Amino acid sequence: MDFDKMLFLQIVNEAMYPNNEIKKDYGKVNWDALFRVARNNCMEAFVYNVVQKLSVEYSIPNKLVEFWKIAAMTCQMHEFEKYSILRYFLKESEKRDNKLVVFKGCIIADLYPNYSYRFSSDTDIFVDESDKEKAISLFETFGFKKEEEYSKSMVSTYIYSDFNYVIELHFSLFEDYMGSKINKLNNLKLTKEDSLISIQACGMEVTTLGYEEHLIYQMFHIIKHFSLQGVGVRYLVDITYYVNRYIEKIDVESFWRKMDYLDYTTFCRMFFKICIDYFGMDQTIMTNRKVVEKEGLSEFLLDIINVGTIYEEKDAAWQILGIMTPYFTGEDKIPKTNFGIKIKVLFPSSKSLPSNYAYAKKYKLLLPIAWFHKIINFTVKRHSHKGDWYEAGEKLAVAQHRLNLMKSLGLMDGGK
Structure with a gap:
């Protein structure tokens, strides 16, 4: 695998555990190439502090460091603004007795050293279809406009144009997809009332999916993007942080039974193997499951680093x-x-x-x-x-x- 891409994984590891001492030698890095990998993976803000720290010891061009800093700050400002709006919106929705279930987004960002380091393009909210009209009315009341071009039957896309803030309102976790795999996912009832939990995330109280249910959903979401176009390194970090934070609240045996049922087991074992080897995932998640040593693992990892593309010059x-x-x-x-x-x-x-x-x-x-x-x-x-x-x-x-x-x-x- 390309030397700079392997070092990018190490820099991500350094960023994940900022209190650890940096031990790796970064003397031969092509920093321009590494920045492109970070940008393609939407991780400029996440790794910037490590790069800034390394710039003191290594000859990273000042112009690149400054450009990287601007990119990181732009990302962080977007996240701060977004969550400021979301906090206010959720408080007002609670006053109106609107039950909104937030998933992904702030739940994952809260696991990072600073939630503003994790870039996301939108906020995902689930609402039961029986409360659909009530939720739509709430969005419109607060100035969100529906974007018909990007909306589907089971997902309405709303934008708060003053801040270019996008919320996707889901009436099904699995969007408009249909097929045998989706039928199995629906059978798991990940949004059932008695499994929902309330947690503090990014400075606000949110209702979200249960700990095991959220991990199952995240694996569906990752596999969806991986299958359709590819996923980036950020997803490895998301799952590592999530498992490390909530491993004691996840029924590991139940999780794997459901992966077997969905035919996701091999993918998860190989995905978790990468998380364990490169990012320090808690191996308890593999209880009674062999950590795979399988041919094709490096090809899988390279596909993730390249965010699924085999033609890097084309965003297609x-x-x-x-x-x-x-x-x-x-x-x-x-x-x-x-x-x-x-x-x-x-x-x-x-x-x-x-x-x-x-x-x-x-x-x-x-x-x-x-x-x-x-x-x-x-x-x-x-x-x-x-x-x-x-x-x-x-x-x-x-x-x-x-x-x-x-x-x-x-x-x-x-x-x-």
Whole structure:
């Protein structure tokens, strides 16, 4: 693995435990390359203090340190503003007897040395569908505007434009996804009333998912992003902090039974192996589970550091979402050979088509028309996006890479 990328993992470790003495030699680091890795992983603010400390001993260009400082402060100011608004909003919602369940976001950020070090693009709030209209009324009362373009049936996106603050209001934890995997997740009833807890997070009292339920949800969320486009190092840090803080409140055996049920076991064992080896996760989470030594672990780690991309010059991972979704939800199976994967990507089945080809999903005889339609759409979009659009061969390579990773991590075929 690239030397600078391995050192980035070490710097993240230093940032996670700021009271520990820095022992690693950073004399040969390409600091510009390391900054790009930090930025791609949305971790400039998190690792800045370590970089600033190292700049005294090592020859980090002053211009880069100053630029890094500005990037970190910008991120921190966004987080401070966001949580200031959220605190006020939650207090007012409580006065109006609106039960809002906050998850991810501030629950995870509170585990960091300083909650402003963890960047997030929005705040996620769950509300039971029976309270939907009441919650919507509350949002509108406080000046949040619904963004129809980014909203779905089970997730409404609201923005507070004065501060560019986004809240996603969920009526289902699993958004609009459908399929056998989602059915299993719904069966776990992660939002049932008697499992919800109240905790202090980022200077406010919030209602959130139970300790075990939240860990299960986080693994779903990570696997979703990993399957559809890739995840970054921040997710390793999130889970390490969460397990280390709440391990005594998590029923470990129950957690693993549910991972078995969801076919997430192999992925979790390998993900936790990385967390243990690089970031000091409490190994109690692996009680009665062997810590894996499996071929493909370094490829998995490199994919995480690269945030899923194999073409670093292109920010285009979102282009394969339509291809990957049926495999993530359990609606389709990954072919056994690379040739089979290519055929599936080029000529998807009706259930593997995105929703904008609904006519072929409903009438399978129209499938060849949909394939031709896809080619036309691809050609038009490639022209309009130019440098930020995958060529046909690149798109195929990216999809094949993700599908092979999913297979190796047990996310298909019963988790084997």
